[in-house]
Amino acid sequence: MSQLSVSKEPASEKQLRPMHKGRTAGNVLIGREAEALQHIANQGIAAAIWQRKPASDFQGWVDGLPVEQLPELRITVPLDLVESAVQTACDIKQLPDGPERRLLAGDVAALADIFGKVMGVPNVQIRLDVDDQVMCPRFHIDNISARLLCTYRGPGTQYVATSERDKPNRIGQMTTGAAGLFRGKQWPSGEESTLLHRSPVNTNETGVRLLLVIDPA
Numbered sequence: 366m367s368q369l370s371v372s373k374e375p376a377s378e379k380q381l382r383p384m385h386k387g388r389t390a391g392n393v394l395i396g397r398e399a400e401a402l403q404h405i406a407n408q409g410i411a412a413a414i415w416q417r418k419p420a421s422d423f424q425g426w427v428d429g430l431p432v433e434q435l436p437e438l439r440i441t442v443p444l445d446l447v448e449s450a451v452q453t454a455c456d457i458k459q460l461p462d463g464p465e466r467r468l469l470a471g472d473v474a475a476l477a478d479i480f481g482k483v484m485g486v487p488n489v490q491i492r493l494d495v496d497d498q499v500m501c502p503r504f505h506i507d508n509i510s511a512r513l514l515c516t517y518r519g520p521g522t523q524y525v526a527t528s529e530r531d532k533p534n535r536i537g538q539m540t541t542g543a544a545g546l547f548r549g550k551q552w553p554s555g556e557e558s559t560l561l562h563r564s565p566v567n568t569n570e571t572g573v574r575l576l577l578v579i580d581p582a
Contacts, residue, residue, distance in 0.1 A: 390548060391526055391559040393537065403483055405511065405546045411560035412524060412547045419517075419542035426465040427518045432573050434460045435518070436469075438493040441582045444481045447491060448474035454493060469517065473577055476544055480513045480579045483546065488582035497573045504530050504561035507549040512580055514562075515544045519574030524562040538565065 390411040394404045397416050405413040427435075436454035451470040460466055477489050504525060514522050521539030524547075529535040539545050548558040564574075 388556045389559045390552075390554075390556040393524065393560065399479060402479055402513075402544065402546045405483060405548065406554070408554075408556065410548075411558040412545055412562075414539060414543055414545040416540065416543050418540070420468075423465050423468055424541070427469070427575065430460070430518075432495065432497075434458045435495045435573065435575050436460060436493050437495050438491055441488060441490045443488050444474075444478055447477040447489070450491060451493070476513060476515060476577065477579055479544075480511075480546070480581075484511060484581050486581045490578075490580040490582050492576075492578040492580075494576045494578065495573060496576075502563060502566070504563045506558055506561060507547070508551065509549040509580055510551045510553060511546055511548055512578060513544060513546050514539070514579075515577040516541055517575040517577060519572060519576075520565040521545075522562050523565050524560055527559045527561055530561055 388408075390409050392409045393412045393414065394401060394407070394410050395414045395416050396404070399415055401415045402413050404410055436451065436458050438450060438454040440450050442450050448470045451473045452466075455462075455466055455470065473491065473493070477491065481487065481489060504523075516522065516539065519541065521541055521543060522545060523536050523538045524545075525532075525536045547560070547562055548556075550558070552558060564576075
């Protein structure tokens with residue numbers, strides 16, 4: 366994965382308290398550094414995406430894993446225990462230790478740390494979902510403050526403006542390995558998000574997805 370780099374300061378209460386009640390946010394900010402995710406707190410931003418390309422060795426490893434060895438996880442945990450939780454999930458699936466496995470666990474922990482700092486929360490809900498079906502087939506906005514999504518294997522999350530949901534040529538899609546932070550219905554600034562997202566339609570060609578979901582606890 367691209368090297369992580371992010372400010373140590375979380376979003377302040379002043380940044381996140383209701384200041385733009387009645388306004389909407391529909392813009393998508395895409396950057397090539399981790400700092401891009403911090404811009405989710407900016408006025409008008411409905412999603413911030415860290416565009417990154419996984420190392421070929423890592424991608425080849427995760428794409429080649431048998432489905433039964435892909436780690437699955439659903440847990441609420443302090444930020445400093447995320448990495449060990451992922452390692453335990455790998456142990457349960459009898460996934461052999463190695464540099465790629467350690468990179469996966471470390472990357473999940475790093476993304477959780479960024480999420481925690483941006484949102485100002487000490488605990489997070491971590492999900493690693495493995496599925497060959499469409500997890501969330503309809504465009505929607507999550508009923509939470511914000512959610513981080515990263516697809517390690519398979520096609521990335523799709524997104525579109527509410528007003529353009531019926532226009533296929535206006536649908537955007539995250540790349541494999543990119544990390545996206547999406548505002549939810551409970552985003553505290555008072556701005557209503559007008560950006561929808563969904564799981565992509567899986568086909569026999571794309572196969573199983575390994576999706577990371579991070580929510581505030």
